[in-house]
Amino acid sequence: xxxxxxxxxxxxxxxxxxxxxxxxxxxxxxxxxxxxxxxxxxxxxxxxxxxxxxxxxxxxxxxxxxxxxxxxxxxxxxxxxxxxxxxxxxxxxxxxxxxxxxxxxxxxxxxxxxxxxxxxxxxxxxxxxxxxxxxxxxxxxxxxxxxxxxxxxxxxxxxxxxxxxxxxxxxxxxxxxxxxxxxxxxxxxxxxxxxxxxxxxxxxxxxxxxxxxxxxxxxxxxxx
Amino acid sequence: xxxxxxxxxxxxxxxxxxxxxxxxxxxxxxxxxxxxxxxxxxxxxxxxxxxxxxxxxxxxxxxxxxxxxxxxxxxxxxxxxxxxxxxxxxxxxxxxxxxxxxxxxxxxxxxxxxxxxxxxxxxxxxxxxxxxxxxxxxxxxxxxxxxxxxxxxxxxxxxxxxxxxxxxxxxxxxxxxxxxxxxxxxxxxxxxxxxxxxxxxxxxxxxxxxxxxxxxxxxxxxxxxxxxxxxxxxxxxxxxx
Numbered sequence: 405x406x407x408x409x410x411x412x413x414x415x416x417x418x419x420x421x422x423x424x425x426x427x428x429x430x431x432x433x434x435x436x437x438x439x440x441x442x443x444x445x446x447x448x449x450x451x452x453x454x455x456x457x458x459x460x461x462x463x464x465x466x467x468x469x470x471x472x473x474x475x476x477x478x479x480x481x482x483x484x485x486x487x488x489x490x491x492x493x494x495x496x497x498x499x500x501x502x503x504x505x506x507x508x509x510x511x512x513x514x515x516x517x518x519x520x521x522x523x524x525x526x527x528x529x530x531x532x533x534x535x536x537x538x539x540x541x542x543x544x545x546x547x548x549x550x551x552x553x554x555x556x557x558x559x560x561x562x563x564x565x566x567x568x569x570x571x572x573x574x575x576x577x578x579x580x581x582x583x584x585x586x587x588x589x590x591x592x593x594x595x596x597x598x599x600x601x602x603x604x605x606x607x608x609x610x611x612x613x614x615x616x617x618x619x620x621x622x623x624x625x626x627x628x
Numbered sequence: 629x630x631x632x633x634x635x636x637x638x639x640x641x642x643x644x645x646x647x648x649x650x651x652x653x654x655x656x657x658x659x660x661x662x663x664x665x666x667x668x669x670x671x672x673x674x675x676x677x678x679x680x681x682x683x684x685x686x687x688x689x690x691x692x693x694x695x696x697x698x699x700x701x702x703x704x705x706x707x708x709x710x711x712x713x714x715x716x717x718x719x720x721x722x723x724x725x726x727x728x729x730x731x732x733x734x735x736x737x738x739x740x741x742x743x744x745x746x747x748x749x750x751x752x753x754x755x756x757x758x759x760x761x762x763x764x765x766x767x768x769x770x771x772x773x774x775x776x777x778x779x780x781x782x783x784x785x786x787x788x789x790x791x792x793x794x795x796x797x798x799x800x801x802x803x804x805x806x807x808x809x810x811x812x813x814x815x816x817x818x819x820x821x822x823x824x825x826x827x828x829x830x831x832x833x834x835x836x837x838x839x840x841x842x843x844x845x846x847x848x849x850x851x852x853x854x855x856x857x858x859x860x861x862x863x864x865x866x867x868x869x
Contacts, residue, residue, distance in 0.1 A: 405745050417739055424730035485724025492690045492722070493743045494715030628693055 407499040414490075414503025422511040432473045433515050439465040440523045451528050458527030459537060459588035463581055466516050466541055467548060471573060473512040474552035475566045477504065478623065482560050491627055501623065502616035505553055513545035529592075536591040536601070543604040544584040550615030551576045557622035580607065633793040636668065636829035641717070641799040642704040643667040643831055644689075649698030651681055651688055658684055659855035662698070666831050668799070669845050671822060674835040676852035682835035683723050685852065686802045689833070690715050719744060719789065719798040721806060725781045729774030733765055733784055736773050740788045746795035759790040763817050778809035786814070789821050793828070801825060801832035807840055819843070 405413070422429060443461050444454055481487035490500050520538055529537070555572040559565035587600035643666045650660040658681030666672050674682045687693040689700070691711035702709045702717070727736040734756055741747035747755060760769050763783040768776060776784065785806065792798055806818055819842045822832055826845025834840060841847060 405743070413739075413742060420735070421728060421730060483724075484728065485722045485726035486728060488687075488692060488722045488724065489720070489726040489740065490743070491692060492715055492718070492720040494712075494718070495743060 405495055407496050410495045410499035411503040411506070413495075414500040415507050416503075418504050418507030419510065422507065428473070428476065429511055429515065432469050432512050433519065435472055436465050436469040436516050437519060437523065439468065441526055444526050454527045455529060455592070458524065458529045459533070459592070460585045461527070462520060462523055462537065463541070463544075463585040463588075466513075466520075466545065467577055467581055469516060470512055470545060470548045471552060471570065471577075473508070474549070474556050474573075475569060477508055477553055477556050478560050478626075479556075479565075482626070487623065488627055491624065497620040497623065498616040501553070501557075501620045505549055505616060505619075508553070509546055509549050513541075513549060516545070517541050529588075533588050533591045536597045537588045540584040540587040540597070540601060540604060543601060543608050544580050547580050547604070547607045547611045548577060550611035550619075551580075553615055553619045554622055557619040557626060560623070560626035580604070583607075633824045633828040634796045636796050636799045638668055638829055639704055640796075641668055641829065641831075642702065642706055643670070644714075644800060645701040645706060646689070647699045647701070649685070649688070650696040651684055651693070652696040653681075653684060653693070657696075657857045659852060660857045662850075662852075662855045664850055666800075666833065666848075667846075668829045668831055669826050670831050671826055671840075671842065671845050671847050672831075672833045673840065673847065673849045674833060674852055675837075675849055680852040680856065682852055683804050686720070686804050686833065686835055687722075689802060690718060690720055714800070717798055718800040718802055719792050721785050721789070721801075721803045723804045725773075725785065727773045727781060727784060730772060732770050732772055733776065734760065734769040737784060737787050737791070741791045744788065744792060744795075745797060746792045748794075755791055755794065759787040760784075762790045763787045764813065779811055779814055782806065782809050783814055783817070786817055786821060789825070793821070793824055799830045801830065801834075803832065803834045805835055805837070807836055807838040815840070 440462055443457065447453055478487060491497060517538055520541060521534055524534055524537060552573055555569045558572065559568040562568060583600045583603050587597035587604070590600060591597040645665040647663050649662040651658045664672060674685060676682055684693050688695045689711055695711065700709050700711060700714065701707065702714060737756055737760065760766050763786045765780060765783055765787065768780060773781065773784065789801065807815055810818060819840060822840065823842030823844040825832060826842060
């Protein structure tokens with residue numbers, strides 16, 4: 405089994421499992437929609453206010469939704485012994501982790517991206533900002549999942565694992581949030597969002613390269 | 629009748645030798661100065677009371693748990709190997725069942741055998757069916773694994789080993805309590821599989837409480853509590869007085 409084979413194995417496995425546990429996907433999506441749609445109701449129909457807070461609210465909701473799904477990334481595999489089996493198989497662990505991360509992105513982040521245009525409507529965002537909003541989420545969500553995977557691998561098997569994970573994640577998530585929401589604000593203010601998007605893109609490339617390796621290392625420590 | 633097992637070339641697998649292994653878990657030393665040697669065709673039974681370190685020894689041979697000290701030798705030239713390097717030659721069955729409850733028996737078996745690399749692309753379907761048939765799970769193949777009994781889950785694990793008999797790249801089997809929850813019929817299947825594996829030149833280390841005795845191969849026992857450090861500690865205490 406090559407590295408590519410290992411990635412494909414883990415990807416197919418986790419996608420199959422996600423299809424059997426559709427409730428988990430719906431849970432994350434429901435949270436995202438609920439969190440976003442509560443704001444217009446609570447703030448009232450002032451157009452300018454909604455337009456002003458819209459990008460930030462959608463970004464925060466996306467971030468929290470991803471965090472909601474992350475503790476489960478390795479937890480089930482750890483509990484039922486399949487994680488041990490993966491480590492003991494002698495296959496490149498980073499490749500197996502990479503496959504799991506791609507599956508996690510497809511299952512948690514992609515549906516969020518698909519719903520974002522509809523939620524942007526609720527905030528009365530100008531259509532010109534929509535591509536930037538979706539684009540910033542497209543670049544930012546892999547970073548969120550990558551960082552979350554490292555922290556959840558580190559916190560795996562600890563009694564207060566989810567708490568620790570949240571504490572570790574949040575400071576690392578702040579820059580992603582700042583640049584993500586900043587890109588949309590810049591576009592809305594008539595400035596170029598490219599600088600923000602370029603930084604997000606750089607972050608994504610770094611995470612794509614490093615997250616599987618670092619998470620694999622963390623997993624090796626956690627299964628001890 | 630079950631298909632012939634692929635025989636293992638003795639030139640590629642020279643068994644496993646462990647020299648003065650020690651394992652520490654947290655504050656507790658499980659064993660010290662543990663040495664054993666395992667040749668092709670041999671089955672090493674790890675015996676000892678609960679908590680004597682049987683599972684930990686199996687895990688440490690694969691690098692899942694770090695050894696405090698000791699050295700492993702493997703390969704035809706008995707060259708030193710790191711535990712992690714042993715993973716590619718070993719087929720490990722841990723204490724947990726390692727099956728996904730949401731997936732059916734045959735789906736779990738497909739995943740496991742693909743990861744092991746023992747499932748060849750052609751005849752994969754036939755191989756899976758034959759293996760499930762061999763362990764007596766033919767009728768349960770499309771049932772979700774969480775609905776299977778403990779014993780049936782254990783049989784599902786055996787099916788993975790039945791498939792592994794067709795491939796030669798994992799000559800070292802490491803099994804943690806494979807007989808737990810198995811009935812008499814299941815035990816016979818387990819012994820038959822182990823026997824065929826030993827007969828083809830493979831080796832196995834099995835942590836067990838039951839007297840598993842395959843008809844082929846050489847049987848050796850390792851009593852783990854004999855290597856517990858109590859005597860070391862008592863000796864040191866005497867010296868201190």
